[in-house]
Amino acid sequence: MDYEIIEDVRQCRRVVETLMKEEMISCDAEGINLGKDGPLTLLQIGTTDGHVYLFDIHKEKRMFQDGGLKQLLESDQVLKVFHACSSDSQALQHQFGVSLKNVFDTQAAHLVILEQQGRLIPQMLKLSKICEIYGTTEMEEKTGMHIKWNKVFDYWEIRPLTEEMIEYACADVRVLVPEIYENQIRMLKGMNAMVIFNERVEEMANYRMDSNLQKTRKERIANGQKAVLRNMCLKYQTYVSCETLTDEDEKASLGRAWTEEEINLYMNPFVQHMYYEGFVNGLKELQTEMDQDGDDFNANVIHYIKLCKGKIYPQPRLKMLANDLCTGFCQFIFNGIVNKYDKQTPLYYLRSLEKMLLKEIRIHSSKDKSRYHSVVVDLHFKLTEDSIRQFYQTLIETPSKVIVTKGYYSFIYSQTKRSFVPASVREAATQLKQAIDKAGKGPSQKKNSRSTRRPPSGQN
Template structure:
């Protein structure tokens, strides 16, 4: 940690109020948060605030959740006067909203700022940059300390609940402080100047609002998906006239074209000319090559556990080419086994499902353990315990969505069959899951008709 960085860890409500009063005098502050798979369900355990003169306050939410309400910390987060500089705020916003009923306002999102700036320079499908890349691009001095990569690696490999452990070690304090001191003041001022000079303020504010609500309001997801799909369609439709019939994917230099082909969904590929179909296949093969190379590299485990290969494998698995599908299945099996081995090391039988990463949850969903609740010699007991916790969490989420939407509720047919499997008397799943499955199917039958899959148009006959 640099010597001019002043860091204070706060657990006391009274001290929190005093600090908030001082922060409310600031026009701009930097904000970040840590947690265990931070998001809607992943618990937020630490909130960091940094000032322009590099004073840093670490609010220990794991130790004292009263800091938000009684300590008035929520006041600064919801303030329309003080601007909060945050890198990629959607997960922070979701955690604050769903766990503490706090709605972020007046945010300057550095991830969104970079996207809007790139788009003003002609990019259609601009790349997302991590915090380190943002610092390198928009500052001559700001940087994220090298030790931060080691801590991220530790979280992914060995200690799943790292940010829920107390007391806070020096390394944790340094890491947390670095993330807020890195983005103010130079990164913030540089980006803000670009946005104002290019007349991008209104566009930027709308996109930040979209990011704040992305994991809160479903319409924001639809809005973003529609915008991106329109761009992908526009770029892909121009490919046939832009390139010769024998042009190769590896020779494409336009990053937007590359990105559009990679983002083109497999169920849409058949709508396009043969050149697009071939380029899509070549992009999948190139992605699989990258997956294999990354898995074999020194950072292969980090690459897998961070979920960086998941999208490529999902796309490749939906490809109709049998050679590609077989290759994908082999890679997927390796990813699953490596992930399960590390789940058994990172967690315990008492770990909640909310501690699992999105990648780990996806891997769990692929498993098919013997439905005995605990006993299956193929899987570690920690894996089995977390598997059933995750299945129950998915079921709870489905029940909640049904209660919210009722007649507008829809469900995938495959998941409907899974719930029917849970409720079968001869299926020895955990009792709590069986009871919830029985009750849900009963309510679905009453609402849509016996045996009807909601939203499928199937009348059950």
């Protein structure tokens, strides 16, 4: 492998000076649950001749400001080719004040190309699949690495970098340029789709940090899914098995976890039949996957959302299956939490699904508390305290953007009184309650008036 590890500011300045002369580079980043809070620990940059630079950010964070990486990533002169840059962009912005510019995103390019070909619900793909479609260099699936990350939660903080880590990190950027980029840019230009592509790249890079872009993106995806359902209602006027479907848009639309209200609104009885049949099949496949993979099962948020939806659907068989699976699913997650973490674990190590389940625990008494392992309880209260302190900060900084629901106010009040709640949580809750009362945001203090624009509300 042709690579160089950069570990100090002086080295970094030398390399950046060289990279600033390139017309195009490929970029990627690794970290722990990479995003706003999940630390970026490694930045990879590749050149068109196959050389890769690995910037060890975990060892030296000053490389962005003092080493010139910020200047490079914000340069309008050097094109940066990423694959699905949203998490990278969020981490760079929040942790290092870097705003990506002049970006070509291969995930965004793929989605736009499919849309131009008539797809209403284009699906995001892993980089290995992008290679199959737009390149000639094959890339192996990295399932084994993701299993390892689930068990070794601080994998990308391990130093020195192992050969396995180096090989993985280099592969992600080496395949992007020039081949995939050249094939995609040729197709986009041939479709006269560069304007919409540039808009989608801007969205890909910033939607995690911009609520308006999130709304736009969510509405576009939802409108595409609803359009597919409308077409299906016209197409299917008799009972058809979901297993006979070949249209990718139809399968994608039925693969979403719709609410019961949406099912009744957008699906005729025949499409509903396919949807529920497919949902049951999906739950059975999930059950098989959990049984076969055991401790290596790669649980994700989408699994849990579907299980939660299934538990409230009207079909008894589906509801029972979802309930049974959800119990085992949650226990699997909690077992993993107990095996991996302790009460000193920083919250950024926790995966999104782990945080979701920990937040949903309801501890109203000492008896409730005793039902869970102490590590689970400790992390639950750490998340609770973190959430309360964040809400307090928002209230102090931008009170006009905050409303407090009756349920949230009651929750905060309860946290100030219960003896089994840790002292730090009681302290944070007391501080927030006092601030809410002082700002006149308590439910009993609010005037019975409606605002034309509702700010975000506090939630338990």
